[in-house]
Amino acid sequence: MQDHIRIRDLPARAGESVTVRGWVMTTRFSGKIGFVVLRDGTGYLQMVISKSEAGQALWETVRQLTQETSVAASGSIRADARSPAGVELALADLQVIGPSADFPITPKEHGTSFLFEHRHLWLRSRRQVAILKVRHEVEQAIRDYYHREGFYLVDSPILTAAQGEAGGMFETEYFDLGKAYLAQTGQLYVEAAAAALGKVYCFGPTFRAEKSKTRRHLTEFWMCEPEVAWYDSNDNMRLQEDFVSYVVGRTLERRREELKELERDTSTLERVTPPFHRISYNDAVAKLKALGGNIEWGQDLGGDEETQLASQFDKPVFVFNYPKEVKAFYMKRNPDDPRTVLNNDCLAPEGYGEIIGGSQREDDYDILLSRIREEKLPEEAYGWYLDLRRYGTFVHSGFGLGLERTVGWICGTPHIREVIAFPRMMHRLWP
């Protein structure tokens, strides 16, 4: 629909007189010429004022502009190859809409804690705007990919009855039904939906009440979880590499400007195309040992081991078929080696570690029931989940992609807390 004029529209309006509204980023004066950089979320515009041509009042108004003052600026648009927007505005008038005294986030360095305390204002800075735009593109690319591939979106519930998870969940009183828990995953629900719709995914917030303080953990984060009827573990990995490659490729294509703003070296991202590398857990352990690690068969890979392993490859790598003891009860037993399951993790290069965990699901009623009993999970809570194996059981597989880890990798940010607008961590619940 018809919108107000935004900065990104201006290149098409060279020669016209326009009024643009936005916020002042910087002012600079060189003798009788002044420069004001305006931002409005769609771009950055340099505005130029000449003291001799502007009236005294306008010159004074511009002289006194402070950071983040909101203004309506009028003038003519002229092409300017040197400016980031490709055009600049010759200021003819400027109205202050909202003054801004002592904006807390200045061009100088601030401490991390201070910045997160002022997250609602920090979001306005160039780097944060660039990150948010990359995140937006990644999320839309995810939606578009699954829509194009014939998946149906099925929103899984956040509030769930107890399913016997061993801690790590936020809980709340739920009317007369006792406690409800904030879901850590939508997987069990999309498995049910896959039997109805074939190819499905959920994509929403998930929660971990864990006291993790690493650079790769949030208490609230978004996860995309596809689930496909009739896919085995191998199909599942093919889907993952196709999907991740699409998302990375599209972001490179459409957000080059933002990645440049973030000073991201995109050469490793350019290499993200199918097929990804594949290494079995068995071989991964052998390789880590050869590299001097002291991991033993049967242990899970830690963050450091993931980093070390991934650094051996120039693009993402699948590590598949882990020992069943270190993975979830619902993963399909590997018929060729029952000590292991038909699962995979996907490790991003450059030290970003696991971005995906996936598996073929156990589709045998008796084996699944025995796994539930082995893990001492409450059978009755899993009654409905077992029903999926009781009525027309089916080979199926799926995975979960952590959005913030993926965006953090694409943006090249050291800590994932920066890639979500209002991060939630053990010590942060505000603003």
Next chain:
Amino acid sequence: MQDHIRIRDLPARAGESVTVRGWVMTTRFSGKIGFVVLRDGTGYLQMVISKSEAGQALWETVRQLTQETSVAASGSIRADARSPAGVELALADLQVIGPSADFPITPKEHGTSFLFEHRHLWLRSRRQVAILKVRHEVEQAIRDYYHREGFYLVDSPILTAAQGEAGGMFETEYFDLGKAYLAQTGQLYVEAAAAALGKVYCFGPTFRAEKSKTRRHLTEFWMCEPEVAWYDSNDNMRLQEDFVSYVVGRTLERRREELKELERDTSTLERVTPPFHRISYNDAVAKLKALGGNIEWGQDLGGDEETQLASQFDKPVFVFNYPKEVKAFYMKRNPDDPRTVLNNDCLAPEGYGEIIGGSQREDDYDILLSRIREEKLPEEAYGWYLDLRRYGTFVHSGFGLGLERTVGWICGTPHIREVIAFPRMMHRLWP
């Protein structure tokens, strides 16, 4: 990427021999001919078997198929104008993958409570599949609309610190920070983001811990909340009518088959085009009085009044500028009548009632602060929200569209609990 053969791919494969996997819906035998209807989430396929041509073993296997047995069926595809898929499959082989004895959801009538207890299986029925596909289309249409219109998606947090809301929120212990609350809205957060990015929206689950048992309430539902810098209340209504019309029009275009399955009379939906009707709150009260209602100026419109009012119009209607006492503190005071605010609700026709609530936001620091004090809200909790008026305040507006109410209206379902895969209500937290 290359997928297994699905039922929706079959019209392009007439004449070929294929193997399709799915679930048996019904079997029917007429002398020496048998008919099996298979579903796989992408469509419905009639499979035909002739006793004389099939071997005895295959005939017996097919005779014994039960509802929701999963099978791999092979045979040749032939065009059949009478069948819903446009083709049928001449059965040459059939392997049972997962048996299904006594599937609980049979073609006979079941009580609502029974159906929701078996929601994980009920989802497989034709009507539920159709509803889920309409919901998927509506959600993708929402994403596509905002992406096309240059909005950035900004995910707002679910876990929030206390902001003084008067009850109605689920709460949870949050480490050493005391209680966290499950957000009822992302609005305050997208207002902050609008100052960074101009045009933004959030779209995720929201929560109400209210003991409502109406057909229009869930404790967990999805809400789409756009927020636009420099939009006034009038721009806001233009955006709403353009947006809703796009979503309805696209669903009509792409989900005609599902709407037919739902026996939806689409004639009223066809009329959903801009502009929508507009009536001020003042005029709405007068009209309701003329219709015999006993509403008085200053009272909010109840569900029945909304229905009565909306029934006067043949497409959605905006009711605008309500008394400030019945609306939230953050709505912009109407300069032409300070008893009212610059807000609007959007009422769907056919008795579906409010699908949108929106407003221009109070952008004056002092007025907003005095409203916070009038409502006895804790000032310090709104410190960051007030900051948006302290540093470059700006005219801005936004709204929230309730996804389930919108999908319920488009599908023509009497209760919104049916339009979400796993509904959460006062008495329902499972499966």
